[in-house]
Amino acid sequence: MASHQTSSPASSGNSTRIDSQLPALKAAVSEALEYAKQLGTSAAEVAISKQQGLSVSTRDKEVETVEFTKDGALGITVYRDGAKGNSSTSDLSSQAIKQAVKAADDIAKYTSQDPFSGLADPELMAKDIRKLELYHPHDIDAQGLAQLAIDSEIAALDVSERIKASDGASANAHTGAKVYGNSHGFLGGYCSSRYSLSCVVIGEELDGNMQRDYDYTVSRQFNGLLSPEAVGIKSAQKTLNRLDARKIATTKLPVLFSPEIATGLIGHFIGAISGSSLYRKSSFLLDSLGTQVFPEWFNIQEQPHLLSGLASANFDSEGVATQQRNIIEDGRLATYLLTSYSARKLGMTNTGHAGGIYNWTLKDSGQTFAELIKAMGTGLIVTEVMGQGVNAVTGDYSRGAAGFYVENGEIQYPVEEITIAGNLKDMFMGVQAVASDRDLRSSIRTGGILLNEMQIAGN
Incomplete structure (x- = not known):
């Protein structure tokens, strides 16, 4: 009814x-x-x-x-x-x-x-x-x-x-x-x-x-x-694909975040370089402008003027013109995300980010998600994360997860009731690849992201 x-x-x-x-x-x-x-x-x-x-x-x-x-x-x-x-x-x-x-x-x-x-x-x-x-x-x-x-x-x-x-x-x-x-x-x-x-x-x-x-x-x-x-x-x-999942033993493994979960990983990066976090000194990326925070091949570009983009705009919520810009250039942090208030607090220039980000596109490393599974060999695909175990000040990361166990480049079975842990600084520097088949359904346009290693807590 x-x-x-x-x-x-x-x-x-x-x-x-x-x-x-x-x-x-x-x-x-x-x-x-x-x-x-x-x-x-x-x-x-x-x-x-x-x-x-x-x-x-x-x-x-x-x-x-x-x-x-x-x-x-x-x-x-x-x-x-x-x-x-x-x-x-x-x-x-x-x-x-x-x-x-x-x-x-x-x-x-x-x-x-x-x-x-x-x-x-x-x-x-x-x-x-x-x-x-x-x-x-x-x-x-x-x-x-x-x-x-x-x-x-x-x-x-x-x-x-x-x-x-x-x-x-x-x-x-x-x-x-x-x-x-x-x-x-x-x-x-x-x-x-x-x-x-x-x-x-x-x-x-x-x-x-x-x-x-x-x-x-x-x-x-x-x-x-x-x-x-x-x-x-x-x-x-x-x-x-999720049915009849099991736990795995506690170990360290490469982790491949599915595109939907990869956007959340980049979301933690956004929070860390936002002006409000920086002037409150509540970010694990304080004083990181111009420094290496991702591998040298890694790039993120902001494209606010994509036609029909889900996060496109000519100006932010303060009337400031949006600009196409590199956020990460050759692995280095090229800009913070500043409003007029946070820019003045930090003695820096307003970047036009009152109201959020605008169509971030992650450069891929040339492989599809399926190819990254094969390249990973033995590892974990993460398709769901749970809980709020992320410390924005230290970068410590610990969340419940579910996904799939991979061996010899093939998915073996679904897994659940595990915890994945690391530090976001290490996780960002440990990015091995970004899949070319991007998910375009949000303001962060990325494929799956492969990390070199995370701690897995299971049985």
Whole structure:
């Protein structure tokens, strides 16, 4: 039975397209900035984020929930003599905007001065606004999304008798608009779209215990999604591969992170070179700029202007122009990730990373994931990690894991209930290879990553 969580129309086609609202959103930002100026503030910045779309979830080939989303808010930050005040409103009427600006200004009058706060420098504002093709509206209703989810479940359940049930599928279609402006005179905005489909299924082991796994597809374009049959079949295959797992003896082995887990490994690197971690001295990569942190052949490039990229943008959340740049060049750390605040705290230059990273692509070493398995000989493929055992200050890494034991370059059996441990500095320097078949479903575009050795705790 469908559980309708809102009385709004359950069709993306019944709502006003988000791009038609962009001029009004820009006007609201301009109005807020003008009123902040009238109040005599030193500086101000305003951002609006608005989203609308549909999400449908199914279970056992029946619709479970239908959710229509339509929300957004305006956030205002004003600066007065080195002090800062924030306020927000979801009401974009002139009266509500003025009340929000006034509230932010009142707060600024009573907060402490911070010499490092303020707008990003005016010369860093984005001027070359490219068409990045982030917005691809597609008219699909709840029934259409439900059919995608159900079709993925049907395909998964047909793969094997050992696939016993669906643990749910979800299909989503969302569009959004972002507008940012500040008292430097910068005003920019853009629309974007995102579609996704996922499926989770449950398989039965020989002893009657159950295992689950999933697969998903995501794209800026609806037609860029994999078919529901492909998603369902892949989720079933991944679940079957996990069945009848066992432990292995405690040892040291090469470890091959699957692409999905490799993105998390690089995520720890992102945290370590982010400005907030650096000025708080809570990073294991303090004072590492220009030093060797990966092998000499290893490179990471940031590409913020990829057409239809999942993490593409012309400017960050402070209006600073994004730039194509090397993050790691020949194994050396080429840049930190800095906002205006962290750059001032560190006495460095803003890199335009307020709001995150932009399409990182890891250079591969020429082998596919399958070829890396053969090259590894004996080792461990990690397809899942659990727990929060990562110390951002020391780099110590210890997490529960599951995956596959490899011998003579061939997968022997699935493994579970093990712990993998090391230190992130050693793990980064111990990268042996990056697979050429990249996973493009996130802001980190990488294949599997092979490490020379990690400590494995098992039986």
